[in-house]
Amino acid sequence: MNIIIFGPPGAGKGTQSEFIVKKFNLFKLSTGDLLREEINKETSLGLKITSIVNSGSLVSDDIINSLIENIVSNQTYKNKIIFDGYPRNLPQAENLNKLLLKYDQRIDIVIRLKVSLNVIKKRITGRVICSKCGKTFNEFFNPPKDNEKCCKKEFLQKRDDDNVDVAIKRFETYENSTEPVLDFYKKMNLVKDVNGEIDIESIYSKINDYLSVIEG
Numbered sequence: 083m084n085i086i087i088f089g090p091p092g093a094g095k096g097t098q099s100e101f102i103v104k105k106f107n108l109f110k111l112s113t114g115d116l117l118r119e120e121i122n123k124e125t126s127l128g129l130k131i132t133s134i135v136n137s138g139s140l141v142s143d144d145i146i147n148s149l150i151e152n153i154v155s156n157q158t159y160k161n162k163i164i165f166d167g168y169p170r171n172l173p174q175a176e177n178l179n180k181l182l183l184k185y186d187q188r189i190d191i192v193i194r195l196k197v198s199l200n201v202i203k204k205r206i207t208g209r210v211i212c213s214k215c216g217k218t219f220n221e222f223f224n225p226p227k228d229n230e231k232c233c234k235k236e237f238l239q240k241r242d243d244d245n246v247d248v249a250i251k252r253f254e255t256y257e258n259s260t261e262p263v264l265d266f267y268k269k270m271n272l273v274k275d276v277n278g279e280i281d282i283e284s285i286y287s288k289i290n291d292y293l294s295v296i297e298g
């Protein structure tokens with residue numbers, strides 16, 4: 083099963099992906115994570131894209147599409163991918179379709195998390211990520227538990243693009259470039275809407291219902 087988890091920045095795609103990956107034994111392909119890895123390692127690609135990512139604009143399709151092909155072409159991940167943060171515009175969606183065809187795969191479902199800009203602002207400004215294990219928390223709504231083994235306070239980091247101004251810019255980028263992607267998948271009858279403003283467990287429960295039907 084290949085899944086796309088879709089929604090604005092701060093919708094909870096990363097958090098829900100973690101649950102889905104565990105339950106359905108999938109591989110999470112987050113283009114944002116791949117780009118941040120390049121930035122943190124200060125590779126030549128990383129240096130080229132730092133200012134773009136930190137301003138909330140989109141990195142060029144060529145860069146993104148080649149990152150994607152590396153993974154889609156890998157037999158280990160065949161029909162086991164959850165796409166998080168990709169495709170983000172129509173050309174990327176068309177590219178993904180071509181790649182999946184080339185490697186004899188398809189998308190089974192697009193889960194769309196619906197969240198308003200007001201909720202997103204609160205979520206993004208509170209978001210912290212454990213630098214050791216990559217788990218995402220929110221300082222206000224979902225802080226790490228005191229007895230958490232790994233995610234201690236000193237390991238929690240904020241993303242450079244997680245501030246209100248850039249959050250608004252990223253939301254606008256989403257609305258302008260990303261919504262047409264939904265129409266692309268609606269035509270293929272693949273989109274399932276999930277309210278992303280309810281609590282984390284209830285959101286996951288709805289997603290789980292959809293995915294369990296596909297898994298049979």
Ligand code: AMP
Pocket residue numbers: 091113114115117134135136138139140141142146166167168169170174243252
């Ligand atoms: P994310 O972690 O998905 O919120 O992505 C963080 C940032 O990485 C975005 O604001 C973009 O600058 C860049 N990015 C991530 N995925 C893509 C993509 N599919 N196409 C273009 N830029 C992307």
